[in-house]
Amino acid sequence: MISMATILRYRTRILFHGTHVAGIVGANDVGYGFQGVAPNATLGMYRELQDIFGCEIDRPTSDDIVISALLMAIRDGADVVSVSVGDFGGWSKGDVLSDVINDLKVDTAVVKGATRILLYMNSTELVYLTNFMSGAQVATLTKEDGELLVSELRKNPNLKATFPSRHSSESVDGGGLVSFFSQYGPSYDSVNIQPNFLGVGRDILSTFPRNSGSYAMMSGTSMSTPQVAGIAALIKGFRGKDIKALKLKAILSTTAQQVPAAVGSSEIETTIHAGGGLVDAFCACFAKTVLSIDALALRDIPNFKAQHTFTITNEGDKSHSFRTGHSPAITVITFQPGSLRVSAKVETVPGSPAAQAQVSPATFTLGPKASQDIHVTFTLPTGLSPELLPVYSGYISVLSDAECERHTLPYYGIAGVMKNTRVIDIGPDTEDKEQQVPRLTDSNRQPLKGPISFDGNSGVALRYRLAFGSPYMRVDVIDANATLAKEGPSPPPMQAMPDIGANFTLSKRTFLGANLVGMLPTSNSTYAPRTASAHTVEISWNGTVIPIGSVKPSFRIPSGHYKILIRALRVNGNPNTDADFDYWVSPAISVSGSPVIQRPTTPQSRSPPASTRGQSPASYQSHAAGL
Known part of the structure; x- marks a missing residue:
């Protein structure tokens, strides 16, 4: 029986997490009338390294580390593995590569001599990295917090900061x-x-560190998970270790x-x-x-x-x-x-x-x-x-x-x-409810008024939300004069959604008849969940794009006039069918600082104002x- 305890260093309550979870699985009765679900199980323990923010974070570790721990547990002979972790999702598949890429960013900082790292990205989505990696202590920040700290550090290089804890409570049924x-x-x-x-997960009595009372009650899916894992261990002990996982799952569900x-x-x-x-x-x-x-x-x-x-x-x-x-x-x-x-x-x-x-x-x-x-x-x-x-x-x-x-x-x-x-949300920005997303802002997230332009020393930021999950989405750049063709009727519904790999990228160079200049770096995403209610996604763009259908490196587009195109494939849609995408087109953007792009002698009619796919009825x- 292997328990992957989630042990965090900086929140007192979480210091007890692994001890409590292990007790739910296999605590022995030492005279107090309490024991774990499978007290005769042999326990192993794997620590999942995490960030410093505590259990309030919905993603306390990364997929690649969980997978590594699972593989280690199997190699060590585990019959049952209990994993008390969770994340925003909604898909039966995921993308491990992004976790590895974020880890490489930390590795680069360590090579430069960093030992303690506060990391934030150019997106408002919070990045989750392990607490200790590559010899450095790592914590992640929101984009807003990171920019605030950088601004204050420029004013005062000896700045000291504290992060107060917030507590809340609510009644339950x-x-x-x-x-x-x-x-x-x-x-x-x-x-x-x-x-x-x-499984039972509220007010669960289990073991605690001795200097904190030895026993305590905690609540959460972290408690129900080891309970069910312990029951699975009992079943394997009673029915035999060779019982297949799908059969075990069916027994637990239907009884x-x-x-x-x-x-x-x-x-x-x-x-x-x-x-x-x-x-x-x-x-x-x-x-x-x-x-x-x-x-x-x-x-x-x-x-x-x-x-x-x-x-x-x-x-x-x-x-x-x-x-x-x-x-x-x-x-x-x-x-x-x-x-x-x-x-x-x-x-x-x-x-x-x-x-x-x-x-x-x-x-x-x-x-x-x-x-x-x-x-x-x-x-x-x-x-x-x-x-x-x-x-x-x-x-x-x-x-x-x-x-x-x-x-x-x-x-x-x-x-x-x-x-x-x-899929693409049309509604108030969570940061400024008077502004509607999707929208473009300047590099400081201020609304853009009048003609939009930037040179090689600046850029724009795209802010958007997903109201629903999408199996595939990305952001591209098109010519400002490009015209998106009217959509024809969608093809018959597919009997099964196509198998889109975790690192899938469309190589098609057009969308609804418009030529794609290039794709915004880091915008290609598979199996995206809907955006959390308090968040708005932000992607910064400085004129650099990735070539379509090519392994060539990113390049800066020539001076000219462009628009940004967001595409999000609808659930059960076919990524090779343009009509299956929601999309939004930005106002025109003037990019300077490079040779002017050659214009066609007969300009195409300008595309309609920023809008969403075919004005689908709001219902x-x-x-x-x-x-």
């Missing part, structure tokens, strides 16, 4: 419900239901207990918040019948799959009689009417219109070592507003009267069209992943 800090799913690409199942939507309510919590339900360690170990899958994803309306089949197998030596059924859960909406942004508070649709499900056979008897296919035909719910991207869900039940031989298979579907959901906004 009663016991028996999903905790307020638990995430909502599903993934944008409908691969993961997320979460798969629930779990459903969770109510509210205290005293008969309604069932949505599966995109509860997954299969609260894990049942006893039944996960002792159930003799097993389902072949852990969940069903019905996807959105164009990709709706009505018919599904799964199998139940009796691994025991007794026959069991089963009855099948369907239990709908509450239906929730992703957006409020007229809003482009995912609701901060997930709301239930009144009456919770649900899908219909026909399950066959209705009853059957399963003998020892026998299997039975179960067929389900779903019908989409009615009376829902597709533009709000409602998410319906529920459970297909396979029940017997024998203890633990009762299974519920979670499912979910989206009663809307993911591909119609706007088509964003949905359902990583809410």
Whole structure:
């Protein structure tokens, strides 16, 4: 049993994190009536090096370090690995390369003699690096904080600064419900239901350093994770270490207990918040019948799959009689009417219109070592507003009267069209709510008025937000006189989203008929999540671009007149189909400081003012992943 403890150095509470997590997994009872989930497990421990800001940061480590630790754990013979980390996301895939690139920036500073580094980027997105790397102590800052410190240091090279801690508290719902800090799913690409199942994570008693009392209660998904990992260790100890991971996942999900939507309510919590339900360690170990899958994803309306089949197998030596059924859960909406942004508070649709499900056979008897296919035909719910991207869900039940031989298979579907959901946010800038993004500012983030121009000693900044996730986005430069062709009808919906690799880059040199001058450095992004509610992304541009479809180095564009083009591929879109992108075109920018670009003798008509893709109706906004 390997626990990847998240040990931070500068926040007292987090000093206890690894001790507390390890105790949840394997603490021994030394006379106080308390023990871990799997007290006989042999524990290993891997520290994930992190930044100095504490657990309030949503990404306390980097993907490449987590992967390295996982590989080390497997090489060391671990049977179960517990990892208490999280990040903004929403996709079943990620991009490890960006973590490595940021690490290289620190390596460069160390070569120059740096031993302590405060790092910020030219983007407002906060960068997360490990606390100690390459022999240097590293902390990351927001762009605003970094620029403020640089400004103050120029005034006073002996500047000293302190960073006060802020504390907050809030009331929570009663016991028996999903905790307020638990995430909502599903993934944008409908691969993961997320979460798969629930563990107990609030007010968990476990071990603490002896000089701090030896035992204490803590709350968080960091606590539910080792609990479920400990249960997985129990299952492997009972069923055998050779049990496959997918089978173990299916057992945990389908033997779990459903969770109510509210205290005293008969309604069932949505599966995109509860997954299969609260894990049942006893039944996960002792159930003799097993389902072949852990969940069903019905996807959105164009990709709706009505018919599904799964199998139940009796691994025991007794026959069991089963009855099948369907239990709908509450239906929730992703957006409020007229809003482009995912609701901060997930709301239930009144009456919770649900899908219909026909399950066959209705009853059957399963003998020892026998299997039975179960067929389900779903019908989409009615009376829902597709533009709000409602998410319906529920459970297909396979029940017997024998203890633990009762299974519920979670499912979910989206009663809307993911591909119609706007990705590029049109709304107030989080820094200046009187300004609307996307927008251009000067290098000091001040609004630009009148004609926009800069020379080789300055530049502009692009500020934007994503209202929804995008599998691929980038920022390019086009000629100011370029005309974007009117979009034709979109091709038929794809049955599956194309496999876009983590480091994918389009080599196509045109977009909607306009020639691309080059791509802004660092703007190529795969599997981008929606922008956090308090953030606005910023990319600075000084006239340098990366050539399209070439491995040649970046270059400075000739003097001339240009526009900036943002593109974001919509969920389920094809990156080779221009009509599948949201886009925004900036006002014209005059760039000087280099030879003037040769103009065509017959200028093309100027493109329309800065706008978004085809002026999609505001009712088509964003949905359902990583809410």
